[in-house]
Amino acid sequence: MLIDFHVHTTRGSADSNLDPFAMIDQAQRIGLDGICVTEHDHAWTDPAIEDYARARGVTLFCGIEVTTEWGHVGAFGLDRYVGGIYKVKELRRVINDVGGFLIANHPFRYKLDPRFQFIHKTPPIDPTDPDSGIQALEVLQYVDAVEVVNGACSEQENLFAHAVAERLGCKGIGGSDSHSAASLGCAVTILERTVSTVQELIEELKAGRYRAAQGLNIGQLRAFP
Ligand SMILES: [Zn+2]
Numbered sequence: 161m162l163i164d165f166h167v168h169t170t171r172g173s174a175d176s177n178l179d180p181f182a183m184i185d186q187a188q189r190i191g192l193d194g195i196c197v198t199e200h201d202h203a204w205t206d207p208a209i210e211d212y213a214r215a216r217g218v219t220l221f222c223g224i225e226v227t228t229e230w231g232h233v234g235a236f237g238l239d240r241y242v243g244g245i246y247k248v249k250e251l252r253r254v255i256n257d258v259g260g261f262l263i264a265n266h267p268f269r270y271k272l273d274p275r276f277q278f279i280h281k282t283p284p285i286d287p288t289d290p291d292s293g294i295q296a297l298e299v300l301q302y303v304d305a306v307e308v309v310n311g312a313c314s315e316q317e318n319l320f321a322h323a324v325a326e327r328l329g330c331k332g333i334g335g336s337d338s339h340s341a342a343s344l345g346c347a348v349t350i351l352e353r354t355v356s357t358v359q360e361l362i363e364e365l366k367a368g369r370y371r372a373a374q375g376l377n378i379g380q381l382r383a384f385p
């Protein structure tokens with residue numbers, strides 16, 4: 161099952177141009193089986209939109225991209241925003257209570273290029289040393305997986321995230337981070353089994369039955385890296 165794990169729509173993210181119906185049409189066009197709608201600090205479901213998706217062979221899953229003091233964390237298992245989860249330790253506690261799953265989203269975006277490092281509080285990271293990335297980002301201690309292919313990250317940032325995930329012994333997720341239709345499916349996660357609910361999705365994630373891939377949007381699906 162091919163799922164884009166990271167998508168923003170006009171319904172819940174002010175910075176998105178992607179209408180939910182257009183998103184579903186595009187998913188059907190490129191052969192994407194599922195979409196995780198992960199708005200910024202917000203969750204929504206809409207039966208009419210889910211029906212529209214189902215009729216086109218697309219399953220929608222609700223996640224939240226939570227803004228924390230350590231950056232963006234993809235959270236699955238919550239159907240609404242919970243106060244206090246901007247602190248990653250509290251987010252971890254809340255997610256443990258519901259049996260959910262956390263992903264460090266685009267952990268190294270703008271953090272490897274020295275020209276951008278001044279905007280971050282994190283210590284400088286050596287792009288050739290995954291351990292320096294692990295030491296610099298405390299959030300990595302609180303997540304279950306790392307987003308290793310993000311459609312809005314550079315190749316270097318994605319490859320470094322992959323190296324860090326391997327060093328941590330955790331698996332890599334792929335998500336496009338789409339805010340418009342063209343990039344939908346440029347990064348995906350391939351599940352070994354088909355799922356239809358968020359709970360089933362979380363079970364497959366916890367069992368490690370998935371891998372990251374890229375290129376579905378241009379008809380060139382390939383494993384990452
Ligand atoms: Zn983000």
Ligand SMILES: [Zn+2]
Pocket residue numbers: 166168225337
């Ligand atoms: Zn995002």
